[in-house]
Every structure is written in C-alpha cells, then in structure tokens.
Amino acid sequence: MKKYLLSLAAAVALFSLFGCNNHSEAPETVVQLKPMQQSYRGVVPCADCEGIEVSLFLDKDGSWVRTMRYLGGKGAGSYSDYGTWERTAEKLMLRDSKGEKTWFQPHDDALEMLDRNGNPIDSPFNHTLKAVDATLPTVPMAMKGMYRYMADTATFKDCATGRTFLMDSNAQLERGFAGSPEPVLVEFKAHFIYDENPDTGAQFKALKADGDGRFQPGKNCDN
Known part of the structure; x- marks a missing residue:
C-alpha cells in the first residue's frame, strides 16, 4: 500500500464574458494539494475521561475509518466508525455514516481538529493528530x-x-x-x-x- 495518498487537483472554472466587445478568457488557475499521509493518531480532550486516543485511517478511495479509545473514566473502551472524506486546499472534511461532519486542517505531518463549523478551536489542550505508520483498523x-x-x-x-x-x-x-x-x-x-x-x-x-x-x-x- 502506498504510504502517501495521491495528490488531488482542484481547478478554478473559466468564466467568459459576452457583449458587444470581445473579451479574452481568464487563464486557468490550478491549486496543487500537498500529499497527505494515510494514518494519524493523537490524544484529544474528553469531558468525563482522561482523554480519547483517536486513530484515523484515510483510504485512497475516499473513505476513512476512525477508532476512538477512551482512556480512564467509567466509559473506557473502544469505538470505531467510518465514512467518506473530501479535501480542499485548506481543510479536510470527514462525513460519518450518520451524515455528521468533522473538520481538520492539514499541517505537514499532522491534522489539527477544527470545530463543527470548520473554524480553529480556541483551547490550550491538544487537538492535533500526528502522522503514524498504521494499517487499516479491524475494530468492529x-x-x-x-x-x-x-x-x-x-x-x-x-x-x-x-x-x-x-x-x-x-x-x-x-x-x-x-x-x-x-x-x-x-x-x-x-x-x-x-x-x-x-x-x-x-x-x-x-x-x-x-x-x-x-x-x-x-x-x-x-x-
């Protein structure tokens, strides 16, 4: 399996203006997205436990699998979900099986979690997942x-x-x-x-x- 996801390309559409005078078409602009790694992991804050260890696997077919392991507290255990992902130049959006969205901002070898509206989280606690070498999760x-x-x-x-x-x-x-x-x-x-x-x-x-x-x-x- 390739370690890095294939780069995606986003193109800006060409707009043509029509009137009495002829106008040349605007040049096409292509934004090249940086390659992302396939697996990320990190411990993020938890309201009623010591933290949540999040492992995220991004597959090149546009799907993802996420495992969340609750550390300490009464609800200790593991949970996995899945869905599809989309990427723009600045953000990564995960859509789970219930239609809920989770946003991240890619940074070199890391993903920074964003709030539910896709904006930065103002918090002193860690909300970053780091790139790791990992295989496709097998949690049911x-x-x-x-x-x-x-x-x-x-x-x-x-x-x-x-x-x-x-x-x-x-x-x-x-x-x-x-x-x-x-x-x-x-x-x-x-x-x-x-x-x-x-x-x-x-x-x-x-x-x-x-x-x-x-x-x-x-x-x-x-x-």
Whole structure:
C-alpha cells in the first residue's frame, strides 16, 4: 500500500464574458494539494475521561475509518466508525455514516481538529493528530445495508455511503439470505479488509462480518 495518498487537483472554472466587445478568457488557475499521509493518531480532550486516543485511517478511495479509545473514566473502551472524506486546499472534511461532519486542517505531518463549523478551536489542550505508520483498523463497526448472495459471491451495499463491497465468506449470512431473489436488508458489525484477486493478484477492499447478522426481509435503506 502506498504510504502517501495521491495528490488531488482542484481547478478554478473559466468564466467568459459576452457583449458587444470581445473579451479574452481568464487563464486557468490550478491549486496543487500537498500529499497527505494515510494514518494519524493523537490524544484529544474528553469531558468525563482522561482523554480519547483517536486513530484515523484515510483510504485512497475516499473513505476513512476512525477508532476512538477512551482512556480512564467509567466509559473506557473502544469505538470505531467510518465514512467518506473530501479535501480542499485548506481543510479536510470527514462525513460519518450518520451524515455528521468533522473538520481538520492539514499541517505537514499532522491534522489539527477544527470545530463543527470548520473554524480553529480556541483551547490550550491538544487537538492535533500526528502522522503514524498504521494499517487499516479491524475494530468492529455497526453497519446496515442490502446483502445479496449469488453465484457463490456475497455483496453488501452500505446504506450510509451507497458503496457496494464484496463480502468475505460467512456461512451465517449466506443461510440468512436463504436464496432470496432480491437483496435483503441486514444489520451487523463488521470491519474492512484488503483481499487479493486470485486470478490477477490485484488488491481490493472487502468487508468481513464480526458475528451474526440481523436480516429484515421486506425492508430497505429508506424504511
């Protein structure tokens, strides 16, 4: 896996003015974004614990996985979520599976957390995640989507992001699908993995279930 995400390019549209006199088009301006690392980690403030260790993995396909480990306090434990990310010249925006946004400002090998409106946080405490070498997190995440098993291949269309993933083999899910002619809504805990095509050797992202799924026949992502 490449250590650095591929740079993205943002272009400013050309505007043409029309009238009695001819005007030349404005020159195109291209803003080159600096490459970002794939994994970041840091301990940020917590209202009722000693701190929250945040690990963020940015995948080159525009998705992310975040693990938050609560340190001390009554709510100690780990929690993971996921979503999609977008970047501009100055900010990184994460959108989670519930549509909530989190903002960061990239700084060389670090990400500075911003407030919910994308503005700097006025605080003496640390809100910075530092670049680290880390792999795709495997902490289970709650997921909901449309499952289908056909021709020995299982797929899952995630309700939150609309993306479709191949599923790692899982006998319980295959039995639960029970040969339905249409995809069936299912809820389970799962994590992403990288798998390899046995014919081409190409790597692809897949989903591995952590435990049994709860099928809801007759329902879909909208109800």
